[in-house]
Amino acid sequence: MNFISLFTQFKEESISGRYLTNSHIEPVLENLKQDFEISVIGRSVGNKPIHAVKIGTGKTKIFMWSQMHGNESTTTKALFDLFKFLKSDFEEASDYKNAFTILCIPILNPDGAEAYTRVNANEVDLNRDSVDLSQPESQLLRKTFESFQPDFCYNLHDQRTIFAAGDTSNPATVSFLAPAYDEERNYNDSRLKAVSVIVAMNEELQKHIPDQVGRFDDSFNINCIGDMFQSLNVPTILFEAGHFQEDYQREETRKYIFTALMKSLQFINENDVVCKNINEYLRIPQNKIKFVDIVCKKFSFLVDSLKRITNFAIQYKEVLKNNKIEFEAFIVEVGEELNSIGHVEYDGDGGMYTDDSNSIPEVNKKADFYLNDKIKFVNGIINE
Template identity: 55%
Template sequence: MDLPLIFNSCKQTKLHGRYVTNKHIAPILNDLKQFFEIDIIGTSVLNKPIYTVKIGSGKTRILIWSQMHGNESTTTKAIFDLLNWLKSDDEKANSIKSNFSFCIIPILNPDGAELYTRQNFNKIDLNRDAYNCTQPEIRLLMQAFHDFKPDYCYNMHDQRTIFGLESDTGTYKPATVSFLAPAYNEERDINDVRLKAISVIAAMNETLQHYIPGQVGRFDDSYNKNCIGDSLQSLGVPTILFEAGHYQNDYERENSRKFIFFSLLSGFDSINENVLVQDEKAEYFRIPQNKKLFYDFTYKNVKINYENKEKISIFASQYKEVLIDNSVTFRAFINEIDNLEDVAGHEEYDGLGEAFRGKNGTNIPKNDTEADFFIGDRKFVNGKEVK
């Protein structure tokens, strides 16, 4: 498959940026009713509809949900790119529809999506509610699971810009896409169920290495019965965690959505071609594990005045995502001072030994203050140098 060509032909241009809510997807779903079965399976805490999209007539059944965390919208965009492709008469798309049946929940947490928060309106992390099922959104997901009886589950998320991967040469790259085949028990054993998830991930990683070499990661697989992926894996259904992360200079995650789309199609291909009889454990565990390696900005070789003594220091700034007028704004705040030798910045500045000067005349960076300052004569606003 020519994945870039397919993506460019079917990208859903009505969805872009980081803020994606029911208000954005409802008109698109209305247009898709002529192609797919669109339903409302229930409502959120604030009575917002939770939609499902059902597609295909095949025997392999895949349950997909996105925005369990309301502020993690990249995979939702990729899902609508997928829907755009599946509604076409493309020969490959028709083959997928004849071999698979999909039940897709585009936004599981519509209250959190509108508020742009990780939690639902009751301030509960839905991905820590699988065991007790106290929230209506997680109960609806479990109802869909039991009604649909999937052969695979895809749990779709975003990850923060802090995550990166270290190469054999010691260089760092952002973790643009990460995966996990969750554990089903405390011992993190690998049974036939988990092995199927591992094999799909290995196939997706093989594809992504052609496009983002060294930028695919693997999450820690410590078992947590409260997490939905661990719970469903323990119920005997292969479950895969998808994490859309940072791509260079792509804070809107428009490139990241493309690589999630590539992952989806290559994963379907691997299942369809029945390559999963192979034992891919070695390939899976060869995927490097995510580490907290990055800040959004680092500033090295900066002179500061600490307790009336001058010293050369390193400090960092990190974006906070702030919802203003239905748009996500990135505001940089000073986040860490010193002890930064083993981390990198998505943007890095050399202070050349010049002195730090804050906007209030301070001569030392202070944590959790806005990243507006001078280094020598160079002016920095919202973390970036102004030229």
């Protein structure tokens, strides 16, 4: 199958961007009711409905959940693209519905989604609550897991723009992890099954985003839901949707998450998932923190009438304003030696930095400034 072509055909156009809440997905869910089993399986701290989508009647059961962190919406978009494909009359869509029973929670944390926060309404990180189960959303996830008894779990997240795919200078556009099930990070049959699926997804993604797939850190933390489910002997896969060049709305990344989801279904459907390729998994480069959003090099400024030349790094903060995410640029590091790579880089060539305050680049300062009093930077970017 040509997954990229399928994405173009089945992209759910009614949802897009970074801000995704119940109000955005509920009309789409209403339209899916004639094809799939749509239900409200619980309520959030703020009494918002938590929806579930059940697809297919097959023997192999896959449990997927997204927006456990409310501000991580890319994988939710890809789920709706997958739903649109599965309701089609494609032969493979019918095959998958016969082979699988897929249970999805598109937005586990609707309060966090609405507030655009990582945490829930009680300011608890649900991905650190798998032991205490102190929150209704965590309790619901665990209850659903136990009643559904899945054969595979997909834990769907976003990751920040700071990650590179290993030692490359490429962003980690998609990262995976077969979480550890014990402190020693051993590999048992359950974890190896997750590894096998990841290797298949990586092989497909390398055709489209070569050297932009990473492997997430596998330090064991039983409070994390993936580690918990893996420890309960269910093959669990962490998906991390990351940055693609110039794609801050993550519409390109969405395409590659859809591709990974589709490849995983194809692979599980066509293969007896027994891992023989641990080395291929370990060759996927581990994520490294190497990026900032913008780097400005060789900008000069005056201190006590003396000219100094420095570099500085700029990072966006994601701010919810009027139901839209705005990216506000702030200086986060200043120094002659910067180890970070910028997704965008400017060479000041020794030109003079000025701004509307003290004309010195400083940490936490809004990234609005001038170069040589002629070139204006607004929100970190040259204002043409």
